[in-house]
Amino acid sequence: MRRNRYEMIVLKVRCPDCDLEFEIPEGAVKGEIVSCPDCGLELEVKQDNEGRIELKQIVIEGEDWGE
Numbered sequence: 001m002r003r004n005r006y007e008m009i010v011l012k013v014r015c016p017d018c019d020l021e022f023e024i025p026e027g028a029v030k031g032e033i034v035s036c037p038d039c040g041l042e043l044e045v046k047q048d049n050e051g052r053i054e055l056k057q058i059v060i061e062g063e064d065w066g067e
Contacts, residue, residue: 011053013053015043016057017039018036018041020037020038022036022037028053030046032045033058042057043055
């Protein structure tokens with residue numbers, strides 16, 4: 001974490017797809033969706049057991065028509 005000139009805390013995260021490091025606001029809440037500014041991958045904000053922010057890739061599963 002670091003503070004920018006406006007004294008807002010920002011969190012640096014790394015995209016699991018393209019490896020770009022980007023920032024999300026500290027106020028990001030569990031379940032919020034953020035997109036990688038480079039590749040557009042949608043990621044869900046999660047928290048680990050110690051309260052640290054982590055991102056999980058959103059996986060859209062196809063329908064199963066019983067075939």
